[in-house]
Amino acid sequence: MKLNAVGAILAALALAACSGSGGGIFDGSGETGEAGISGDEGSIEQSALRDYEPDSAEYFANLIGNTIYFEVDRSHITEQSVQVLRHQAEWLSRNPNYTILVEGHADEQGTREYNLALGARRAAAVSAYLTDLGVLESRLKTVTYGKERPVSVCSFESCWSKNRRAVTVVEQELGG
Amino acid sequence: MKSTAISLMLLLAVMGSAATELRAQTAPPLRIVITEGVIEPLPFAVSISATGTEADQRMAADIARVITSDLEGTGLFRAIPQAAHIARPQGIDVPVPFADWKAIRAQALVQGSTRSVEAGIEVNFRLFDVFAESPFGQGLRYRADESSWRRVAHKIADTVYHRVTGELPFFDSQVAFISESGSKDNRMKRLMIMDYDGANPRSLTDGTAIILAPRFSPDGDLLIYTSYETGFPNVFLLDLRSGSRRSILRTADMTFAPRFSPDGSKVVLSLTRGANTDIYEVEIGGQARRLTHSAAIDTAPSYSPDGKWITFESDRSQTQQIYVLRTDYGEPRRISFGSGRYGTPVWSPTGDYIAFTKQLGGKFHIGVMRADGSEERILTSSFLDEGPTWAPNGRALMFFRESPGPTGGPSLYSVDLYGRNLKRVQTPEFGSDPAWSPLRK
Numbered sequence: 001m002k003l004n005a006v007g008a009i010l011a012a013l014a015l016a017a018c019s020g021s022g023g024g025i026f027d028g029s030g031e032t033g034e035a036g037i038s039g040d041e042g043s044i045e046q047s048a049l050r051d052y053e054p055d056s057a058e059y060f061a062n063l064i065g066n067t068i069y070f071e072v073d074r075s076h077i078t079e080q081s082v083q084v085l086r087h088q089a090e091w092l093s094r095n096p097n098y099t100i101l102v103e104g105h106a107d108e109q110g111t112r113e114y115n116l117a118l119g120a121r122r123a124a125a126v127s128a129y130l131t132d133l134g135v136l137e138s139r140l141k142t143v144t145y146g147k148e149r150p151v152s153v154c155s156f157e158s159c160w161s162k163n164r165r166a167v168t169v170v171e172q173e174l175g176g
Numbered sequence: 177m178k179s180t181a182i183s184l185m186l187l188l189a190v191m192g193s194a195a196t197e198l199r200a201q202t203a204p205p206l207r208i209v210i211t212e213g214v215i216e217p218l219p220f221a222v223s224i225s226a227t228g229t230e231a232d233q234r235m236a237a238d239i240a241r242v243i244t245s246d247l248e249g250t251g252l253f254r255a256i257p258q259a260a261h262i263a264r265p266q267g268i269d270v271p272v273p274f275a276d277w278k279a280i281r282a283q284a285l286v287q288g289s290t291r292s293v294e295a296g297i298e299v300n301f302r303l304f305d306v307f308a309e310s311p312f313g314q315g316l317r318y319r320a321d322e323s324s325w326r327r328v329a330h331k332i333a334d335t336v337y338h339r340v341t342g343e344l345p346f347f348d349s350q351v352a353f354i355s356e357s358g359s360k361d362n363r364m365k366r367l368m369i370m371d372y373d374g375a376n377p378r379s380l381t382d383g384t385a386i387i388l389a390p391r392f393s394p395d396g397d398l399l400i401y402t403s404y405e406t407g408f409p410n411v412f413l414l415d416l417r418s419g420s421r422r423s424i425l426r427t428a429d430m431t432f433a434p435r436f437s438p439d440g441s442k443v444v445l446s447l448t449r450g451a452n453t454d455i456y457e458v459e460i461g462g463q464a465r466r467l468t469h470s471a472a473i474d475t476a477p478s479y480s481p482d483g484k485w486i487t488f489e490s491d492r493s494q495t496q497q498i499y500v501l502r503t504d505y506g507e508p509r510r511i512s513f514g515s516g517r518y519g520t521p522v523w524s525p526t527g528d529y530i531a532f533t534k535q536l537g538g539k540f541h542i543g544v545m546r547a548d549g550s551e552e553r554i555l556t557s558s559f560l561d562e563g564p565t566w567a568p569n570g571r572a573l574m575f576f577r578e579s580p581g582p583t584g585g586p587s588l589y590s591v592d593l594y595g596r597n598l599k600r601v602q603t604p605e606f607g608s609d610p611a612w613s614p615l616r617k
Contacts, residue, residue, distance in 0.1 A: 108560065109535075110535075111476070111519040111520050111562055112563065113389070113432065113475040113519070113520065114473060114475060114491075116409060116430075116446075116448075116475070117446065117448060117475050120453060121451045121453075121473070124450045125451065128451075142450075143407065143409075143430070144430060144448065148363070149361065150361050151361055152361075153360040153361050154582055155559070155580030155581050
């Protein structure tokens with residue numbers, strides 16, 4: 001299974017930057033695979049970012065945002081996460097041929113078994129929230145990874161806060 | 177998998193003239209009493225002779241090395257190096273030159289002999305109380321496959337440890353654990369098994385699925401563990417003799433944190449339904465029975481040695497704490513009341529303590545307490561110490577210690593019941609989730 005939560009950060013960057021023009025964005029990260037500073041001093045190249053199909057899983061992961069974050073040892077949906085989940089629910093309603101797996105994760109500051117149970121709580125909280133917003137329960141599954149799959153690997157709060165997360169993974173049904 | 181088709185025959189040694197001598201009544205007894213106090217390690221010597229080829233000589237030296245390492249590894253014994261020995265290794269039925277051993281202040285002498293026999297190796301040994309100038313217990317003979325020489329050495333060390341301390345032995349045992357490799361955000365976690373001292377490690381799974389927290393059956397023939405091979409955490413049972421593997425419970429729910437009952441007929445585990453994790457008891461090949469009913473997280477269950485109780489952790493009082501519960505009736509009773517959070521309780525095989533992981537002040541600790549919560553004692557402290565498992569005799573613990581940061585990872589450590597003798601246990605890669613086997617058959 002591919003765990004993609006970096007997407008949330010990219011999505012946040014993209015959304016923030018997209019509000020201005022329809023043109024490409026150059027953020028210097030080489031995200032386009034082409035943009036870069038040429039050998040000539042002072043010359044800057046610009047190229048277009050890749051567009052995602054609005055109904056694709058990549059669009060959901062990168063532009064809707066598939067990840068929300070939790071407080072230490074808690075599993076309630078924070079105010080900051082409400083908007084992301086609303087967008088998720090809207091997209092999922094527009095795209096009924098996708099199945100949904102919500103992964104719950106915890107940071108490394110906890111024992112293994114407890115963190116598995118805590119990750120399950122977080123995944124269940126997201127699942128319940130999406131269901132309340134009209135997503136069919138039959139489309140939703142949850143899984144916990146506890147502290148087994150961090151995305152940020154330092155041992156400080158700056159990383160731990162990114163690991164206390166739930167990721168909504170969508171997959172197109174075969175023939176859908 | 178390879179079952180070490182061991183034909184470990186334990187025969188009574190032919191009693192020589194030395195064995196019939198009476199133990200001197202005047203000498204102080206050769207005895208270590210394990211208590212909380214600081215112990216001066218008991219000086220001993222290992223002297224193993226070999227008849228025959230150079231390979232036999234090497235075998236004798238290897239066996240002596242493992243016996244020495246086992247006994248010194250407890251922190252209770254101190255070996256006198258062979259270079260200091262005055263007496264040379266000699267046959268098993270030859271009078272012992274006690275004066276030579278007294279001169280180098282050896283209190284105990286492990287004297288042995290090895291030879292190749294048609295079916296493998298034969299090892300004889302006697303333990304002597306040097307100052308009493310007499311044998312200490314029965315001489316023993318082992319016949320085994322050559323590949324089992326380490327087990328023979330462990331059994332000899334076990335006999336010495338048992339006679340001198342009065343405690344049950346533990347060297348002839350194994351450890352199942354999780355071998356971790358790859359980057360911290362994409363760890364490969366395989367199931368491995370090795371001798372308790374890190375020798376003979378071998379993989380039991382290939383790393384395609386995350387494996388967590390193996391536990392041995394009471395007879396040591398089965399392992400139970402959590403695997404993500406279905407995409408979800410589920411408890412699986414592995415038969416170490418046949419290599420066959422099966423799911424323990426047909427359920428759409430997530431299951432993890434399994435442990436066997438002392439009679440091996442049942443498994444206690446955590447089952448997650450929606451947001452709620454409770455504890456269930458599962459008959460092997462039978463039905464599941466729910467043991468806890470709170471909306472809290474109830475997990476990490478472990479049976480008492482008589483099978484009548486379980487201890488587990490729950491956050492029903494807001495933070496993780498340790499509880500005990502009779503398996504037949506009644507309400508859980510909280511036993512941890514110190515500051516901090518308590519998790520992963522595990523009952524000692526001898527029943528006298530419950531070991532746990534404690535989180536306090538930004539650190540993790542391994543500790544022990546009585547089953548009523550009294551006499552709490554913290555044994556270790558680090559960024560992350562977790563998951564204690566008991567030596568089969570209940571006198572030592574193994575756990576894993578994880579170092580912080582992007583390149584950090586877990587290693588196995590052992591420590592005795594009093595927090596002494598903290599030691600790293602070698603594993604081929606990062607190692608976590610140790611499970612100490614029962615004493616081997």
